[in-house]
Amino acid sequence: MSPIGSVHTALSVNVNKVALVRNTRHLGIPSVTRAAELCLQAGAHGITVHPRPDERHIRWHDVFDLAELLRQWPGREFNIEGNPFHNLLEVAREVKARGLPLHQLTFVPDSVDQFTSDHGWRFPEDASRLKPVIAQARALGVRISLFMDAEADAMAAASAVGADRVELYTEPYAAAYAQGPAAAEVQWRRFAAAAQAALDAGLGVNAGHDLNRDNLTPFLRRVPGVSEVSIGHALIADALELGYTATVRAYLDAIGAAQQG
Ligand SMILES: CC(=O)[C@@H](O)[C@H](O)COP(=O)(O)O
Ligand SMILES: NCC(=O)COP(=O)(O)O
Numbered sequence: 001m002s003p004i005g006s007v008h009t010a011l012s013v014n015v016n017k018v019a020l021v022r023n024t025r026h027l028g029i030p031s032v033t034r035a036a037e038l039c040l041q042a043g044a045h046g047i048t049v050h051p052r053p054d055e056r057h058i059r060w061h062d063v064f065d066l067a068e069l070l071r072q073w074p075g076r077e078f079n080i081e082g083n084p085f086h087n088l089l090e091v092a093r094e095v096k097a098r099g100l101p102l103h104q105l106t107f108v109p110d111s112v113d114q115f116t117s118d119h120g121w122r123f124p125e126d127a128s129r130l131k132p133v134i135a136q137a138r139a140l141g142v143r144i145s146l147f148m149d150a151e152a153d154a155m156a157a158a159s160a161v162g163a164d165r166v167e168l169y170t171e172p173y174a175a176a177y178a179q180g181p182a183a184a185e186v187q188w189r190r191f192a193a194a195a196q197a198a199l200d201a202g203l204g205v206n207a208g209h210d211l212n213r214d215n216l217t218p219f220l221r222r223v224p225g226v227s228e229v230s231i232g233h234a235l236i237a238d239a240l241e242l243g244y245t246a247t248v249r250a251y252l253d254a255i256g257a258a259q260q261g
Contacts, residue, residue: 009220009255010045012079013248014208014232015066019049019057032058033065035236035244040069042248046077046103048208048230053086053112063091067100077103079230081117081147083110084133096140105137106167106206106230108147117209120148120169123157134162145206150190152197165204165227168194173219174210188222195223206230213238213254220258229255 018035022028036047047066051058063080070078080095082088084107095102108117109126121130134144145165146158150172158166173191176183195205204227211219212234220226231251239247 008259009226010077010228011043011248011251011255012046012048012077012228012230013039013044013235014048014050014230015039015236016050016057016232017236019059019062023055023057023059032062033069035239036066036069038244039248040073040076042245043252044076044248046079046228046230048079048081048106048232050081050108050117051088051091052082052110052114060091063095064098064100067095067098067102070101077228079104079106079145079228081106081108081230083108084137085129086112089133089137092137092140092142096142102140102142104143104145104165106145106147107133107137107163117147117169118171120154121146121158123154123161127157127161130163131161138162138164143204145204148194150187150194152193155194155197155203156201158198159201159203163203165206166198167206167208167230168198168223169209170207170211170219171209174212174215177215177218184218188218191219191223195225199225210234213250216251216254217257220255 015032015035018030018032022030049058051063067078078101092105109121110117137144143164145167146163148166150168173187176187198205205225206228207226208230211229211231
């Protein structure tokens with residue numbers, strides 16, 4: 001296992017799907033905070049949640065419960081994803097008002113009933129409305145990442161509206177990887193160009209959506225400068241078979257393998 005501090009790319013575990021299972025009964029199991037705690041104990045660098053307006057998985061109290069947990073884990077990060085034009089900023093303000101840790105907000109342009117995230121922000125269309133909400137959120141002392149399609153040409157505009165990072169939406173890569181090497185090659189080149197453009201524009205680079213134990217190492221080998229991957233669906237599915245501890249270690253190993261070339 002790659003010990004914390006030795007990997008260049010942080011692993012933030014998205015626990016949405018633990019909440020999804022829990023919400024099918026009124027028993028409180030599986031526990032979202034216990035899942036997060038086990039992931040942190042296993043070496044995960046952070047926890048991610050995407051509290052959707054319909055609370056289909058993460059509920060508002062989960063955000064505060066997890067922030068309380070993160071308070072006991074200095075050096076680990078809490079990342080909340082969501083649409084700043086719904087109620088994400090209200091939640092962020094409340095976390096901060098309670099003196100709880102919140103390191104990153106990832107702005108995602110999802111509709112209220114979005115099945116799952118499937119596209120990034122559009123520039124120049126979204127620029128004028130994003131600029132003020134990014135400024136408000138950064139004033140809370142939180143890093144702002146914009147969920148973006150892997151389009152190199154859009155990265156300078158993402159930087160111009162005041163974002164600190166972009167999160168590259170990796171579902172097209174994951175789908176291509178599943179098809180085979182020729183399709184993956186196209187996406188590796190596309191994502192590498194987008195990441196380099198983001199770095200050149202002064203942005204940090206995150207990545208996420210449908211990353212898994214197989215596609216993660218080759219992605220990180222080919223795409224430069226990825227600071228963080230947030231992984232939920234595949235990781236929690238793996239944890240159903242392997243347990244949280246072995247699963248998080250396997251993903252940290254997959255990240256570590258990319259660093260070894
Ligand atoms: C922003 C993003 O990439 C999504 O992966 C999201 O966090 C997952 O949301 P669901 O778990 O609701 O599909
Ligand atoms: N930002 C992506 C994320 O948090 C998890 O996405 P997925 O692994 O559930 O597809």
